Amino acid sequence: MFFPPSDFEHYxxxxxxxxxxxxxxxxxxxxxxxxxxxxxxxxxIYFASSFSPLYNNFDLSLAERGGSTSQTKDHSVPGSNIPExxxxxxxxxxxxxxxxxxxxxxxxxxxQYPEARxxxxxxxxxxxxxxxxxxxxxxxxxxxxxxxxxxxPGGACLGLVYLDMPACLLKEIAGLPGLEKSKVCKVxxxxxxGGEKLFGQLARVVSRPLKGCRxxxxxxxxxxxxxQVCGYTLEHALGIIPNxxxxxxxxxxxxxxxxxxxxxxxxxxxxxxxxTQSFEGFMRKYGYExxxxxxxxxxxxxxxxxxxxxxxxxxxxxxxxxxxxxSIDWIRNEQGDKQPFPYNPTTPLTAKLGAVEVxxxxxxxxxxxxxxxxxxxxxxxxxxxxxxYISAEKVVNPNTDEVAAxxxxxxxxxxxxxWCRETSAEHLLKAINSGVIYLDPAPKFVPxxxxxxxxxxxxxxxxxxxxxxxxxxxxxxxxxxxP
Numbered sequence: 001m002f003f004p005p006s007d008f009e010h011y012x013x014x015x016x017x018x019x020x021x022x023x024x025x026x027x028x029x030x031x032x033x034x035x036x037x038x039x040x041x042x043x044x045i046y047f048a049s050s051f052s053p054l055y056n057n058f059d060l061s062l063a064e065r066g067g068s069t070s071q072t073k074d075h076s077v078p079g080s081n082i083p084e085x086x087x088x089x090x091x092x093x094x095x096x097x098x099x100x101x102x103x104x105x106x107x108x109x110x111x112q113y114p115e116a117r118x119x120x121x122x123x124x125x126x127x128x129x130x131x132x133x134x135x136x137x138x139x140x141x142x143x144x145x146x147x148x149x150x151x152x153p154g155g156a157c158l159g160l161v162y163l164d165m166p167a168c169l170l171k172e173i174a175g176l177p178g179l180e181k182s183k184v185c186k187v188x189x190x191x192x193x194g195g196e197k198l199f200g201q202l203a204r205v206v207s208r209p210l211k212g213c214r215x216x217x218x219x220x221x222x223x224x225x226x227x228q229v230c231g232y233t234l235e236h237a238l239g240i241i242p243n244x245x246x247x248x249x250x251x252x253x254x255x256x257x258x259x260x261x262x263x264x265x266x267x268x269x270x271x272x273x274x275x276t277q278s279f280e281g282f283m284r285k286y287g288y289e290x291x292x293x294x295x296x297x298x299x300x301x302x303x304x305x306x307x308x309x310x311x312x313x314x315x316x317x318x319x320x321x322x323x324x325x326x327s328i329d330w331i332r333n334e335q336g337d338k339q340p341f342p343y344n345p346t347t348p349l350t351a352k353l354g355a356v357e358v359x360x361x362x363x364x365x366x367x368x369x370x371x372x373x374x375x376x377x378x379x380x381x382x383x384x385x386x387x388x389y390i391s392a393e394k395v396v397n398p399n400t401d402e403v404a405a406x407x408x409x410x411x412x413x414x415x416x417x418x419w420c421r422e423t424s425a426e427h428l429l430k431a432i433n434s435g436v437i438y439l440d441p442a443p444k445f446v447p448x449x450x451x452x453x454x455x456x457x458x459x460x461x462x463x464x465x466x467x468x469x470x471x472x473x474x475x476x477x478x479x480x481x482x483p
Contacts, residue, residue: 002163002164004095004131004163005130005131005136006127006128006129006130006131007094007095007096007098008092008093008094008095008100008127008128008129008130008131008160008161009095009129009130009131009161009162009163010093010095010160010161010162010163011162011163011164012162012165012169013166013168013169014168014169014172015169015172015173015176015188018030018148018162018188019188019190021160022148022150022158022160022188022190023190023192024097025093025097025150025152025158026152026153026192027150027151027152027158027190027192028151028152028153028189028190028191028192028194028252029057029150029151029187029188029189029190030148030149030150030151030187030188030190031047031053031054031057031148031149031151031179031185031186031187031188032146032147032148032149032173032176032185032186032187032188033045033047033146033147033184033185033186034144034145034146034165034170034173034184035145035146035147037137037141037142038137039132039137039145039147040132040133040134040136040137041119041121041128041132041133041134042134043134044108044117044118044119045117045118045119045132045147046115046116046117046184047107047115047116047117047118047179047182047184047185048115048116048179048180048181048182048184048185049113049114049115049116049181049182049350050114050116050180050181050182050348050349050350051083051085051107051109051114051116051349051350051353052180052181052349052350052424052425052426053116053179053180053181053182053185054085054107054116055085055107055377055381055382055424055425056381056382056385056422056423056424057151057155057382057385058087058149058151058155058156058157058382059087059088059089059154059155059156059157059381059382059383060085060086060087060088060107060155060381060382061085061086061088061378062083062084062085062353062373062374062377062378063083063084063085063086063374083108083109083111083353083354083374084106084107084108084109085106085107085109086104086105086106087102087105087106087107087157088155088156089101089152089155089156089157090102090105090156090157090158090159091123091156091157091158091159092121092123092127092128092129092158092159092160093150093158093159093160099158100123100124100125100127101123101124102120102121102122102123102124102128102159103120103122103123103124104120104122105118105119105120105121105157105159106118106119106120107119109350109353111350111351111352111353111354111355112351114348114350114351116350129159129161131143131145131161131163132145132147132161143163143164144163144164144165144170145161145162145163145165146161146162146163146165146173147159147160147161148160148161148162152252153192153194153251153252153253154249154252154382154383155252155381155382155383155385173186174186176188192251194251194252194253195251195253195386195419197251198250198251198253198388199478199480201238202238202388202390202413202417202480203415203480203481203482205234205237205238205413206390206412206413206414206415206417206480206481207412207413207414207415207481208412209410209411209412210233210236210237210410210411210412210413211223211233211397211399211402211407211409211410211411212224212225212229212230212232212233212394212397212407212408212409212410212411213232213233213236213407214232214233214235214236214242215235215236215239215240215241215242216241217241219241221236223405223406223407223408225406225408225409229394229409229411230257230258230259230392230394230411230413231255231256231257233411234255234257234390234392234411234413235255238250238255249383252386253386253387253388254383254384254386254387254388255387255388255390256387256388256389256390257389257390257391257392257413258389258390258391258392258464259391259392259393259394261462261463261464261465261466262460262461262462262463262464263389263460263461263464263467264440264458264459264460265384265437265459265460265461266379266380266384266459267456267457267458267459268371268375268376268378268379268457268459269375269455269457270360270369270370270371270375270457271370271371271372271374271375272357272367272369272370272371272372273359273360273367273368273369273370274366274367274368274369275360275368275369275370276369279443279445279453279455280445282296282368282369283295283296283443283445284445285368286309286310286311286368287443287445288308292446293444293445293446293452294444294445294446294447295442295443295444295445296309296441296442296443297309297440297441297442298440298441299438299439299440300312300313300360300438300439300440300441301313301435301438301439302314302315302432302433302434302435302438303435304435305363309360309441310362310363311360311361311362311368312360312361312362312363313358313359313360313361313432313438313439314342314343314358314359314361315342315343315356315357315358315429315432315433316340316341316342316343316356316357316358316359317340317341317342317343317344317352317355317356317357318330318331318338318339318340318341318352318355319331319339319341319355343356343429343433345426345429345430345433349425349426349429353373354373356373356429357370357371357372357373358370358371358373358376358432359371360439369457373425376425376428376429377425377428380423380425380428381425384423385421385422385423386420386421386422387419387420387421387472388417388418388419388420389417389418389420389464389465389468390413390414390417391413391414391416391417392411392412392413392414393411393412393413393414394409394410394411395409395410395412396408396409396410397409397410398410415479415480415481416477416478416479416480416481417477417478417480418464418465418468418475418476418477418478419475419476419477419478420468420471420472420474420475420476421472421473421474421475422472422473422474423471423472423473427470427471427472427473428471430470431461431467431470431471432459434470436461436467436470436471437459437460437461437467438459438460438461438462439457439458439459439460440458440459440460441456441457441458442454442456442458443455443456443457
């Protein structure tokens with residue numbers, strides 16, 4: 001007889017039962033961990049030696065929490081901050097299928113070990129699976145518990161706890177493939193068929209002329225003539241209502257249209273350096289005058305000085321060293337400042353999460369603009385983990401009646417698309433460091449007219465059809481023109 005301590009505990013006799021439940025919930029992948037005796041809400045739950053597997057699977061926002069000094073690990077730096085990543089969408093699932101949102105479930109990354117642990121289990125109702133409490137683990141030290149993190153398309157997470165697992169189920173779990181960089185977690189794939197469904201829908205859209213348009217929030221068709229006409233027209237054809245938070249998203253897959261192989265990947269602004277301290281100061285120091293405005297432009301590739309701005313894009317990292325009193329501190333220069341070193345893509349990123357940054361550097365080393373790893377990762381991540389890149393052609397609409405109605409352009413999508421899966425922060429940094437991704441800024445400053453100022457940091461690639469091999473683990477060209 002199954003006697004659960006709360007409504008959140010589940011029971012299954014086979015992996016097939018767990019798979020069926022997750023499929024019904026809409027999950028397309030799950031991370032499973034058989035919990036040790038001491039895994040509870042006080043001790044946190046260890047998942048992996050790397051932050052990447054969780055970051056790559058779920059919609060997380062990276063931040064920093066309070067400083068910490070390890071008493072047992074020599075790599076800890078006094079006063080350094082511990083990174084944490086909060087699940088943007090996490091819910092515990094009850095036995096009846098009800099989902100209860102969690103307040104603040106997060107992954108805490110201890111860079112000195114390194115390791116990633118799960119913390120913060122309370123729901124918005126101040127409830128939680130009681131089998132994860134300290135009281136339960138003390139009273140039921142021999143209980144067999146399984147924690148399942150189910151991933152929904154788009155990166156939302158569903159948490160389920162299973163109790164009283166029979167030996168046959170434990171054996172099935174042990175036979176699953178392991179989670180990358182984790183000796184204690186397993187991965188369960190659940191095919192929801194989202195990719196194939198989307199390809200079927202796209203096949204009915206490509207290779208035919210479509211009037212340039214978009215859907216409004218009520219689902220009505222409106223003419224559209226802006227620079228995003230291709231993307232909006234595709235969304236219209238697929239019935240996607242534009243939403244800034246999930247632009248182009250369907251079945252958890254991001255749709256990216258491009259009219260040329262040179263493409264903009266994303267546009268995160270700097271979060272430190274002169275640019276953030278004084279935008280006007282940055283523009284006056286590095287900009288040039290054009291039509292009464294100051295502009296900063298030019299191609300900025302890692303390690304190559306841009307003659308137009310006089311700035312060099314660099315990825316750099318900071319190292320630690322042991323002092324004579326056996327304490328640990330950052331390696332510093334003669335002025336006492338932390339000494340930056342060139343980024344080393346061969347060393348684990350988790351161990352240096354708080355010590356990597358991308359900067360626009362002047363000849364004297366002055367930081368004109370900088371991007372923390374937190375800023376870059378929060379703009380990349382799971383949203384780019386599965387993408388279909390679609391080539392589009394935009395022409396003036398030859399249909400005079402449609403033009404009269406405001407449909408100025410006609411759009412046609414190529415039947416050959418590129419399906420890309422499994423990216424990571426490491427992929428992103430490698431692409432920037434090798435020059436595959438470059439910065440093509442386009443800010444404008446108009447003295448005395450702040451309403452005309454523009455801030456724009458465009459991170460681009462010269463040829464998206466070639467760049468995907470660096471950005472993703474898996475790429476596949478699909479021809480949707482038919483058999």
